[in-house]
Structure formats: C-alpha cells, structure tokens
Amino acid sequence: MTTLTPGFVAVSPTVVQELSALVGTDQVITAEGEVESLSKDCYWYSPVLKDRLEPRRASAAVKVDSVETLREVLALAYRNDLPVTVRGGATGNYGQCIPLCGGLVIDITGIDRILEIADGVATVEPGVRVINLERAVRTRGWEMRCVPSTWVKSTVGGFIAGGSAGIGSITWGGLRDQGTIKRIKLLTLEAEPRELVLEEEEALKAFHAYGTNGVITELQLRLAPARKWDQIIVAGTDWAAVTAFCSRVAYDDAIPKRLVSLLEPSFGESFKPLRKWLPGGHSLIFLEVDQSATPQIVDEAKQRGLKVTHVIPHKDPKSQPMIMEYGWNHSTLWMLKSHPGHTFLQLGMGPNFAEQSAKLKARFPGDIHLHFEFVRGHKASGEFGEVKAVLIPVVRFVSEDRLREVIAYAGELGIASNNPHTCYIEEAAHDNVLELKAGLKGEADPKGLLNPGKFRRLSTPAVSAALPSFLYS
Numbered sequence: 001m002t003t004l005t006p007g008f009v010a011v012s013p014t015v016v017q018e019l020s021a022l023v024g025t026d027q028v029i030t031a032e033g034e035v036e037s038l039s040k041d042c043y044w045y046s047p048v049l050k051d052r053l054e055p056r057r058a059s060a061a062v063k064v065d066s067v068e069t070l071r072e073v074l075a076l077a078y079r080n081d082l083p084v085t086v087r088g089g090a091t092g093n094y095g096q097c098i099p100l101c102g103g104l105v106i107d108i109t110g111i112d113r114i115l116e117i118a119d120g121v122a123t124v125e126p127g128v129r130v131i132n133l134e135r136a137v138r139t140r141g142w143e144m145r146c147v148p149s150t151w152v153k154s155t156v157g158g159f160i161a162g163g164s165a166g167i168g169s170i171t172w173g174g175l176r177d178q179g180t181i182k183r184i185k186l187l188t189l190e191a192e193p194r195e196l197v198l199e200e201e202e203a204l205k206a207f208h209a210y211g212t213n214g215v216i217t218e219l220q221l222r223l224a225p226a227r228k229w230d231q232i233i234v235a236g237t238d239w240a241a242v243t244a245f246c247s248r249v250a251y252d253d254a255i256p257k258r259l260v261s262l263l264e265p266s267f268g269e270s271f272k273p274l275r276k277w278l279p280g281g282h283s284l285i286f287l288e289v290d291q292s293a294t295p296q297i298v299d300e301a302k303q304r305g306l307k308v309t310h311v312i313p314h315k316d317p318k319s320q321p322m323i324m325e326y327g328w329n330h331s332t333l334w335m336l337k338s339h340p341g342h343t344f345l346q347l348g349m350g351p352n353f354a355e356q357s358a359k360l361k362a363r364f365p366g367d368i369h370l371h372f373e374f375v376r377g378h379k380a381s382g383e384f385g386e387v388k389a390v391l392i393p394v395v396r397f398v399s400e401d402r403l404r405e406v407i408a409y410a411g412e413l414g415i416a417s418n419n420p421h422t423c424y425i426e427e428a429a430h431d432n433v434l435e436l437k438a439g440l441k442g443e444a445d446p447k448g449l450l451n452p453g454k455f456r457r458l459s460t461p462a463v464s465a466a467l468p469s470f471l472y473s
C-alpha cells in the first residue's frame, strides 16, 4: 500500500459508483497499480522530478470517449471537490500529468475524431494521436507545421497543452508562432461546465497551460502545404567542420527543411538501430530537407570532406527508420538509456552558439554532451525571425547543486535556460502570456481543481502547503 502524500484527496466509493453509472464500470479504474501507472508520465527524465514526484498519484482514473461524457464527469468532480488531471499520451517529461493532490485522472484518448481538414486547417478532438493527424492531412496535400518526436504516442491536445516545438520548427517556429493554433475550445470546471471558444491570439491562453485553465475539447490548427522530405545523415570527425556545415544548412532560407539536428559522437554511439550509418567517433547532422535540395547538400557535404552515410528518400507514409525519432528529446532518451546517471537541460543559445557551448564543456569537463536543434525565431511584430540554436545537452548528474552551477554558468555566458526540472508552469519557461493564462484559470476553474499545484502561485493555501520544491523553488 502506497503512503499517501500531503494534500491527497481520495475519491470516495460513492463517487466511484456515480462515475461507473456515467461511463461504465470498466472505464473507472481504482486498482492501485493501474491508477499508479495512469498517474505517471516521462517525468523520470529528471532525477529532481523523479525524486519529488514518485509518490504522487491520483486516487482513481476514468476513461472518457465523448465530450458530453467528459462534461458530466467534470460536473461530478466539481460537486465533489475532486482535483482533475487530464491525461493524453502521457509523454510529457516535466511531470505535467502527474496529480499532485490525488483526485481523478481523466484519460481523454478516446475523444479522438478528426472532424475536418479544409482550406489548410485541421479541426480535431484532443485525443487524436499526432501521427494519425499528420497522416490524414498528408492524404489531402497538407502537413502539420510542427510535430513532436513523440508523434506516435502523443495526442494533439497534449502537444498543445504540454509541448512547445518540434520537427518543422526550423521553418515554422514553435507552436505558439505564426498563428499555427487557430482556435481552441475548452470546458470549464464548474457546476455546469461551459464551453469557451478562444480564437487566434486568445487561444495562446490555453497553450502550454498543462490543463490548469480548462479542458481542451477541440482544436483548429493551421497546416502547411505537404512537401517530399528526404532524410540525410552527414558525419564527420572534425566537430568544427561538422558544425560549420550544419550552420550553413540551418541558416540558409533557400533550403526548405523540417529538421536540423547536430550531435556529438556519443549520441551516435547510443542510437543502436541506426548504428550501421553512424561511424564511431563521428559527429552527426540529421536533416530532413525537401527532395529538390538533396543533391546540393550531398555534394557540398562531400566537398567539405564530410561523409553522407545515408539518404532515405521520401516515402508516404513514412516508415522506419525515421531520423526524426532520434532528434529533439528522443536524442536524450537514447542517451539516458546508454548513460545511466545523466539528465538533460534546455538552453537557448546566441548566434555564437559554438563558442558558448565550447566554454560550457570546458568548464565541466567530461560532463556535457552536445545536441543542438535549430528553430525559426519569431518577432514581436508577428513576422518570422532569425533561426536560433537550441542546446539540449545531456549532462552527468552529480547533484542538484551541480546542476544549478551548470545553469548559472550558462547564464554568465549569455545562455537562456528553460528549466526542465520543475513541474510548475511559471518556473519552466519564459512565458509572455502567463498573466492571461492566470486570468483564464480564474474564469474557468473557480475552485482551483484543474491540475492543482502546477500553476504554483494560483494554488489554494491547502494545496500550496503540500507542494514540493524543485531546483529554483
């Protein structure tokens, strides 16, 4: 029997009966082991989160397959003062879907219809898996502007509520940029849950809000015209030469591209399924470029003395191997498997990223493995900005103090840090619409029952008293 954590709210047998009457007995889960696993996501990426969040879990879970049933379950939660944590694919790696105060997990993966694909816009329910949406829109000549490397498991709703960027961001920027999110419909947590419809900029209030200010029931996403993407692996033993060629491709706007990842040799050694194309001791560039650009890239790489170890021609639908499943935080995943005792950071680099990262490595010798993704920036005016390097280094975990030291030194070098070792919204990333998100929470969640604690400063005193502290707290 697990020890209950402070602030734990139990779901009573009477409420379990009411839930069973709403959704059917087999859709209500109370067995401790099952509730435990439905209470967890990929939080273990961070030893800090693992330590603090391991004992946290819901009291019960419920699976819903329609918005109408969801509405009734939310009303029941409100009547009974039950904390509610919504669960999609549960691939979030900041513990976003881990209930801090017990209560109810609502698994919405059954609400998964693609409602319409028309005029470059997809209208979907939140539980649609990203891969299914991407495949569906491609049959109509479109593609998603941005997908996470977890596209197989993650849901569209979870990506919007918990994610930020991914494959495609080199062209389109993050999810919040360029009007990619056109509309979000949400249910409030009230006696009679209301539907709120947030259009365009307003929709950003519910973006990356961890389900704290409404439950997303429908999304409209703008799409891009589909291209034919070749996948290319470039390798070289000279880090400076590999970095220079990678920058050349990343910053050249004339090359249509979806993925530019730059990795030190240790990553290649951990990507076991790709090993035959990843010579030992070589740094790597993983690219997805429009097939029209492939000959130019291959020629230029060779002229620079680099090896093009594999070109995977475009195929619809994509099949294994897919190099995008070794980029973004999948690179981290493979490394964590082969490097126990390591973790990761997320750092926003300047244009001098090569110099900044060399200094960081030199200050912590042997502890830092470099992996960069390149993303399109976004100007306040709404226009496209410059391409930027994001460093997602795998770091040897010595202690929390040492991790703070690495982050502090990165700060001295002018590197911005997004803390992946906290489950609180306001501590994770620099968010210019935090106040608007807070306003929406006030409107949609009067009792503070939606994923309580994750919006730390808006927690009720009872919840606050039970919250763990993370790196910066």
Ligand SMILES: Cc1cc2nc3c(=O)[nH]c(=O)nc-3n(C[C@H](O)[C@H](O)[C@H](O)COP(=O)(O)OP(=O)(O)OC[C@H]3O[C@@H](n4cnc5c(N)ncnc54)[C@H](O)[C@@H]3O)c2cc1C
Residues within 6 Å of the ligand: 041, 042, 085, 086, 087, 088, 089, 090, 091, 092, 093, 096, 097, 108, 126, 147, 148, 149, 150, 153, 154, 155, 156, 157, 158, 159, 160, 161, 162, 163, 164, 165, 166, 167, 209, 210, 211, 212, 214, 215, 216, 217, 328, 329, 330, 333, 451
């Ligand atoms: C190996 C690995 C690679 C990753 N790569 C990327 C990447 O490339 N880009 C990226 O952005 N992220 C990445 N992530 C993080 C995560 O996979 C993505 O953000 C993913 O899209 C989340 O979707 P999900 O369905 O799994 O969400 P979940 O983990 O289920 O949920 C995420 C958050 O959204 C909330 N939520 C879910 N559904 C709803 C809803 N309907 N209404 C309101 N709130 C809701 C949950 O409560 C939770 O707070 C990665 C994680 C891992 C482990």
